[in-house]
Amino acid sequence: MPSSPEDTTDTGAIAGTTGRTGRHDPSGSPESLILHTTDNGVSWITLNRPDAMNAVTWDQRERIIALLAEASADPAVRAVVLTATGRGFCAGADLRGAPATGDRVPGDVARTIRLGAQRLIAAVLDCEKPVIAAVNGTAAGIGAHLAFACDLVLAAESARFIEVFVRRGLVPDGGGAYLLPRLIGPQRAKELMFFGDSLPAADAERLGLVNRTVPDEELTATARAWAQRLAEGPTRAIALTKQLVNASLDTDRATAFAAEAMAQEINMTTQDANEGVASFVERRVPKYRGV
Secondary structure, three states, X not given: OOOOHHHOOXXXXXXXXXXXXXXXXXXXXXXXXXXXXXXXXXXXXXXXXXXXXXXXXXXXXXXXXXXXXXXXXXXXXOEEEEEEOOOEEEOOEOHHHOOOOOOOOOOHHHHHHHHOHHHHHHHHHHOOOOEEEEEOOEEEOHHHHHHHOOXXXXXXXXXXXXXXXXXHOOOOOOOHHHHHHHHHOHHHHHHHHHHOOEEEHHHHHHHOOOOEEEOHHHHHHXXXXXXXXXXXXXXXXXXXXXXXXXXXXXXXXXHHHHHHHHHHHHHOOOHHHHHHHHHHHOOOOXXXXXX
């Protein structure tokens, strides 16, 4: 793996075009390379492969997807934080641990992308709990898209985002051409993807890719504070809001209005909605339970 942020590459995209070795990553189990804890209703998913700038292997990807699905289904989990150890958030995908498939034939690359990078990004977008990215360092290729798919993005001042694909003559994968135009518009998205320049966290915030940039030493505390606020909120209302916003740019007004009305209908059956109204009438702070 590269030793500097400027030389970061998306090894997943390269592996997808040159075939996969079938060797499992010798550096540890998925449980040790993707750490997981739950604290006060917040699921913390931490990429822990700092020697490889947290490039994600096949096994790690599957664990992240599974943990996001578990967060959706677990009523005790009310928010998710996705972060990493070391100086890199995620240098991209490393598919060297993927199952062997033999010689590559037409269709293999598209299938690899659909079942790999795209499933990972979809797992974040479809998670029923709000997901915060706490970007501690370089996020490149699918690593950048993993952050951009999150509902809220916090970035350390030292973090950088790189659409690295063009540097290797590759097309962006992991939903990049879907996510970026929706976040910053097509012209800005093309600039990042055509040139592959390293984008500092402050510039990413200015463009709208990052919600807030904080000093490196404050990143975890800020992520914890934001996640705790979400965990104490009306969980189902937030989930329905997430669905409405994510779908809004892909639909017409009539469909969006119909979805909004249905979301309201569903949400008004929750205990939290009743608690919110009651607390307003009674002039007290609401106590949401996530149901």
